[in-house]
Ligand SMILES: Nc1nc2c(ncn2[C@@H]2O[C@H](COP(=O)(O)OP(=O)(O)OP(=O)(O)O)[C@@H](O)[C@H]2O)c(=O)[nH]1
């Protein structure tokens with residue numbers, strides 16, 4: 001039996017114990033399962049109270065049951081939902097009862113969504129959006145995922161793909177008509193016009209609002225600098241809790257410490273690192289190595305020094321912008337000028353007293369605004385989608401160049417463009433790519 005013909009079940013709500021837990025089963029056996037456990041098949045789509053019993057008629061729990069016959073269900077298959085009390089023993093008993101049925105087994109991560117996808121309930125961009133919505137931590141991530149879930153990109157891609165196929169039909173017809181590869185102009189001209197219009201639309205989506213897919217991963221800000229300048233103190237201030245150990249001993253932080261912040265809806269990961277210096281201590285050396293590596297990967301580096309410290313510009317060795325942050329201004333008796341760096345920005349703060357922190361945080365929010373691009377807009381949710389759209393545009397561009405002197409090649413480019421869009425939608429993708437995408441999902445989704 002193909003794994004797809006088996007009935008799958010999983011806990012679809014959060015970690016037990018909880019007040020209520022939702023267990024779903026999807027597949028051809030769902031109806032038999034609910035009939036056996038609840039004693040009857042509930043009316044479709046109506047919440048029905050039932051005492052669930054196992055095969056030996058021992059009660060499992062007093063539950064609410066929902067029956068969604070396919071194909072008008074989330075997966076397109078028969079689905080039953082059990083709303084039970086969210087205790088570990090209740091769930092264990094229910095799972096044990098479910099496993100007793102033939103061809104009923106626990107679901108793999110993402111398997112419900114994969115079935116929905118395979119039954120045409122959503123395209124791949126929507127499946128990805130669903131996963132993003134589940135994992136959204138901030139409000140902006142949620143709104144972006146919801147926009148994607150509406151299928152806006154998928155709708156566009158389907159429309160583009162249909163138009164590419166129309167254009168290639170014109171060119172192919174021309175190839176069939178012509179004797180010496182001399183395709184009549186009245187076929188080429190409309191095909192070319194179609195392709196050019198398409199190309200413009202795709203380029204517009206690619207150019208839109210910078211990089212909306214960045215919202216998924218968030219902005220990485222590394223706090224780096226020499227030992228003991230107050231990096232961990234600043235980290236704790238930004239996190240508003242004691243995530244990192246602070247001490248007067250240089251070389252306190254060894255590992256890279258991360259916190260996730262919601263900065264006005266923008267997802268930001270702040271990283272505290274070991275103070276960068278030459279050292280003989282092998283553990284500290286490793287900390288320094290990690291600190292440099294993380295700072296090099298960051299999208300923004302806050303290079304901390306204490307107020308008296310010498311500025312060593314370019315220490316960040318990052319491609320990302322480096323902001324110089326002078327800490328411990330409470331100890332600074334001299335009146336230093338604000339702008340001490342020829343490049344980048346300079347901040348003066350006291351991480352312990354809190355001076356200057358609001359200015360620094362406001363600047364980070366501003367940076368995030370630019371980094372993520374303006375709010376409502378971007379259709380592209382993932383790097384995968386951007387890459388395939390870029391490939392589509394590249395094929396169309398080559399087609400425009402070739403058409404008129406090499407119709408066979410032009411038609412080939414159109415086929416490639418349609419293929420890239422097909423992959424975007426998950427229509428022509430190979431199984432292993434689907435495996436990778438759906439494996440990232442949670443169990444029960
Ligand atoms: N006066 C004053 N002391 C500070 C300030 N910020 C941090 N300190 C002190 O500086 C010392 C070092 O602070 P940490 O936050 O551990 O510094 P660090 O850069 O993380 O140090 P390492 O992890 O060892 O590299 C501690 O004693 C802090 O209390 C500040 O703004 N003013």
Ligand SMILES: [K+]
Nearest residue numbers: 228247249252
């Ligand atoms: K320290």
Ligand SMILES: [Mg+2]
Nearest residue numbers: 231232252253
């Ligand atoms: Mg530290």
